[in-house]
Amino acid sequence: MDHAFLLLLLLLLARVYPSSSAYDFEHCTNTVEQWASSSLHSDSKDGHILKDLLFFLHVPRTGGRTYFYCFLKKLYSSSLECPRSYDKLHFDPRKRNCRLLATHDDYSIMSKLPREKTSVVTLLRSPIERVFSAYEFSIEVAARFLVHPNMTSASRTSAHLRLKKGVISTLEIWPWKYLVPWMMEELFSRRDARKIKGPPYSYGNDSYNMKEIVMPLHEFINHPVALDIIHNGATFQVAGLTNNSNKWEAHEVRHCVMTHQTLGKHVLEVAKKRLDDMLYVGLTEDHKESATMFANLVGSQVISQLVASNPVTEAVSKSRVTTRQLLKHKMTVGKLMETYETCVSKLRSTQSKRRINSFKRISPANFTKEARLHVSEDVLKKITLLNSLDVELYKHAQKIFVRQQKFMEQKLLDSDGISEMWQTVHGKNYKWEILYLVLFMLLLLFFIYFFVKAKTRISKLKI
Numbered sequence: 475m476d477h478a479f480l481l482l483l484l485l486l487l488a489r490v491y492p493s494s495s496a497y498d499f500e501h502c503t504n505t506v507e508q509w510a511s512s513s514l515h516s517d518s519k520d521g522h523i524l525k526d527l528l529f530f531l532h533v534p535r536t537g538g539r540t541y542f543y544c545f546l547k548k549l550y551s552s553s554l555e556c557p558r559s560y561d562k563l564h565f566d567p568r569k570r571n572c573r574l575l576a577t578h579d580d581y582s583i584m585s586k587l588p589r590e591k592t593s594v595v596t597l598l599r600s601p602i603e604r605v606f607s608a609y610e611f612s613i614e615v616a617a618r619f620l621v622h623p624n625m626t627s628a629s630r631t632s633a634h635l636r637l638k639k640g641v642i643s644t645l646e647i648w649p650w651k652y653l654v655p656w657m658m659e660e661l662f663s664r665r666d667a668r669k670i671k672g673p674p675y676s677y678g679n680d681s682y683n684m685k686e687i688v689m690p691l692h693e694f695i696n697h698p699v700a701l702d703i704i705h706n707g708a709t710f711q712v713a714g715l716t717n718n719s720n721k722w723e724a725h726e727v728r729h730c731v732m733t734h735q736t737l738g739k740h741v742l743e744v745a746k747k748r749l750d751d752m753l754y755v756g757l758t759e760d761h762k763e764s765a766t767m768f769a770n771l772v773g774s775q776v777i778s779q780l781v782a783s784n785p786v787t788e789a790v791s792k793s794r795v796t797t798r799q800l801l802k803h804k805m806t807v808g809k810l811m812e813t814y815e816t817c818v819s820k821l822r823s824t825q826s827k828r829r830i831n832s833f834k835r836i837s838p839a840n841f842t843k844e845a846r847l848h849v850s851e852d853v854l855k856k857i858t859l860l861n862s863l864d865v866e867l868y869k870h871a872q873k874i875f876v877r878q879q880k881f882m883e884q885k886l887l888d889s890d891g892i893s894e895m896w897q898t899v900h901g902k903n904y905k906w907e908i909l910y911l912v913l914f915m916l917l918l919l920f921f922i923y924f925f926v927k928a929k930t931r932i933s934k935l936k937i
């Protein structure tokens with residue numbers, strides 16, 4: 475009741491006070507509805523089958539890096555990767571034969587891809603976790619620059635890093651190219667203020683609210699930049715409406731939706747439909763299950779696709795190497811899982827060292843699990859409120875996840891299932907261990923038999 479009333483009030487207000495002629499409510503409703511209906515028509519048949527091109531739509535801070543380095547890079551050689559496009563418009567559709575595109579680009583990049591030949595996969599994370607992670611990572615990267623005496627010197631270095639060819643720095647990648655410089659400025663200005671004021675310092679004990687050192691979380695989440703690129707970020711990315719979008723029409727739709735929040739429901743509808751049509755949707759929270767599912771639903775198909783593709787007719791000679799490599803190592807789903815687990819634990823330990831080192835520079839602020847427990851209920855509520863579309867999208871993703879689970883179980887049972895499942899569910903190949911165990915038991919029985927026989931012979935002799 476209350477909500478309905480509020481909605482009505484908002485609608486009325488939007489009607490009475492149009493924000494500007496270009497973005498008035500009526501015009502925006504038309505624009506957004508038109509966009510939604512043209513985005514909803516779908517031509518996706520066989521959603522479970524991997525097509526020629528795999529597009530990994532990497533929503534920032536969902537753990538996609540581990541999927542990229544520990545799954546996709548283990549399957550596809552660099553020559554099969556489409557030109558990197560973490561930034562805008564770097565994707566070069568003229569490079570044909572590329573099989574893998576993994577970027578922070580939003581869904582609008584699909585307009586540049588052969589749609590009917592492209593499968594999309596993504597990972598989603600619970601909105602509160604994603605916002606915390608975006609806050610902490612922006613600060614983590616920015617804090618590394620505190621080795622510099624001042625902002626001018628730090629900016630010069632970061633500009634230098636940007637210019638380095640062949641290296642993709644975090645500072646070039648959307649959304650970090652906005653978030654990191656912003657946090658950098660914040661850290662430097664707070665440090666300068668401390669220098670001027672001098673001791674004694676009293677920082678308090680709440681890392682998420684230590685304003686003398688770093689922008690507090692509650693300030694961060696209410697800032698226009700966070701509204702622009704963090705909140706409801708997953709929904710906007712899947713809908714193709716981030717502020718990094720490749721289509722100019724997207725920016726008008728985006729502006730309308732940001733101005734009139736009631737229009738958000740159309741965006742959500744489109745995002746849900748897109749998730750439905752994806753080859754795979756993983757959940758950061760269900761990490762182990764998601765990885766197993768990825769190996770079985772996507773990995774297995776990539777392996778058969780690369781092995782099946784005829785190396786002789788491939789235009790890119792290097793792709794032959796991949797096929798041969800795959801054949802040489804006899805990549806299986808079980809092996810892929812093993813490789814993944816080793817790779818992930820290495821990657822995690824490197825990442826956690828970098829994180830600890832970086833946070834040393836903003837001590838006593840330290841973003842730990844314990845510190846998080848003290849974040850106020852109000853802040854958490856506000857994050858949920860600011861991410862209402864993402865909250866709904868995440869619920870939908872959880873439903874898809876359950877469906878995928880059932881599908882995978884069915885698939886494993888149907889095919890030469892049992893042994894595959896045996897290998898993959900445990901993420902390990904136990905076949906050999908079992909064989910050795912059986913051999914060992916046989917040998918043992920054999921020895922016991924001979925021992926007993928020899929003993930009886932000896933006792934017979936004695937008599």
Ligand SMILES: *[C@@H]1O[C@H](CO)[C@@H](O)[C@H](O)[C@H]1NC(C)=O
Nearest residue numbers: 622623624625626627628630
């Ligand atoms: C910033 O640091 C550099 C290097 O130490 C120094 O040369 C420069 O004068 C400093 N700039 C300001 C504005 O303090």
Ligand SMILES: *[C@@H]1O[C@H](CO)[C@@H](O)[C@H](O)[C@H]1NC(C)=O
Nearest residue numbers: 678679680681844845847848
């Ligand atoms: C900070 O100290 C206060 C009082 O000493 C305590 O109630 C609070 O739980 C502490 N907060 C953290 C984050 O440790």
Ligand SMILES: *[C@@H]1O[C@H](CO)[C@@H](O)[C@H](O)[C@H]1NC(C)=O
Nearest residue numbers: 652698699700702703717718
């Ligand atoms: C995207 O968002 C950032 C941060 O608010 C802003 O600086 C930038 O201008 C925006 N870009 C576009 C194309 O709107």
Ligand SMILES: *[C@@H]1O[C@H](CO)[C@@H](O)[C@H](O)[C@H]1NC(C)=O
Nearest residue numbers: 830833834837840841842843
């Ligand atoms: C921050 O917390 C981590 C544990 O999460 C700890 O290992 C690290 O030493 C702490 N850093 C500082 C500067 O206290």
